[in-house]
Amino acid sequence: MVVYTDKKSLINKLNSFRENQKKIGFVPTMGALHQGHLSLIARSVDENEVTVVSIFVNPTQFDNPKDLAKYPRTLESDLKLIKTLAGNILVFNPSVSSLYNEKVTSKHFRYGGLENQMEGKHRKGHFDGVGTILSIFFRMINPHNAYFGQKDFQQLQIVKKLVEIEDLDVNIVGCPIVREPNGLAMSSRNKRLSQKQRKEASLLNEVLTEVKKKFKSHSIAELNTLVKERFLNSNMKLEYFEIANEDSLKTVKQKRKNKAYRAFLAAFAGEVRLIDNMALN
Structure with missing residues (x-):
């Protein structure tokens, strides 16, 4: 080196x-x-x-x-x-x-x-x-x-x-995304998290995993509501959650066949802003 x-x-x-x-x-x-x-x-x-x-x-x-x-x-x-x-x-x-x-x-x-x-x-x-x-x-x-x-x-x-x-x-x-043992996506910003915040920030991956699991059986509107409720009941502040087309990145309201979708979110743990995403299909 x-x-x-x-x-x-x-x-x-x-x-x-x-x-x-x-x-x-x-x-x-x-x-x-x-x-x-x-x-x-x-x-x-x-x-x-x-x-x-x-x-x-x-x-x-x-x-x-x-x-x-x-x-x-x-x-x-x-x-x-x-x-x-x-x-x-x-x-x-x-x-x-x-x-x-x-x-x-x-x-x-x-x-x-x-x-x-x-x-x-x-x-x-x-x-x-x-x-x-x-x-x-x-x-x-x-x-x-x-x-x-x-x-x-x-x-x-x-x-x-x-x-x-x-x-x-x-x-x-x-x-591919590399994650902490608790599922939190590795980021340089994680160094600014307290031990408690780092534990709470596992919510991002938990929510995305739940959205992926329910993607086929739930509407996008239902998934949006689910995510908002999960964050309202946490110590983290959700900035945005969107399900978007992988190619155009445009937010979608209804699912269509033969399209690749991905869920994106940004949230704050105290003053630290974190982002994550996950392929849904």
């Missing part, structure tokens, strides 16, 4: 790998790594000869300055975790100014309507920030494959659209 903070040095190293026709994998992260991230890195190591892991808390994808300030930054422990993996791994930990050239603003993207659903409704400008930093990274690193977790399923679909509209030659690989 080698750590780079200077983009020119990283680009020069990657150019030497390309000259030798080495396949490059890329795992973008914002640090505060957990086993979910490690599963992405491990897959990249298996499928590529070189893996670049970025550790960069991207300011343009935060709509709430307090959330940005509180986002965990744990570089030392992150590097220790990455060292547990064998393979040719390059870590890229740049400064904000080196990527944004002192102008920390987002480019505006149109993702065919994907950006207007769920997270897009509740986090203004979030996906513009995601698209901006990934466009920078993709053009700089020029990876053959890039790996993203399905916990952020809407983001995964948007990244696939980004590659299409920016005409980028990179294969986007979606990887």
Whole structure:
């Protein structure tokens, strides 16, 4: 494992790998790594000869300055975790100014309507920030494959659209959600949860599992009511629950044959915002 903070040095190293026709994998992260991230890195190591892991808390994808300030930054422990993996791994930990050239603003993207659903409704400008930093990274690193977790399923679909509209030659690989023993989807934000909140947050997975079990026998309206009632009787605050078409991410009110559906939700445990999703059929 080698750590780079200077983009020119990283680009020069990657150019030497390309000259030798080495396949490059890329795992973008914002640090505060957990086993979910490690599963992405491990897959990249298996499928590529070189893996670049970025550790960069991207300011343009935060709509709430307090959330940005509180986002965990744990570089030392992150590097220790990455060292547990064998393979040719390059870590890229740049400064904000080196990527944004002192102008920390987002480019505006149109993702065919994907950006207007769920997270897009509740986090203004979030996906513009995601698209901006990934466009920078993709053009700089020029990876053959890039790996993203399905916990952020809407983001995964948007990244696939980004590659299409920016005409980028990179294969986007979606990887399964990795969960805590109690079913809570692994997230860097989990580090901000108290022991009690972490236990209570298992409700997200419990609710999604129940929705999946009852999806065939219950109407979508009934499932919406069920979820709202479960959260009303808990210490967590539900921000949204939606059943959507997997491809368009548009909320559906009635089920149709031969369509793939997925349930999405966002909820707060105290001040910590958590998201999760699950395929229903």
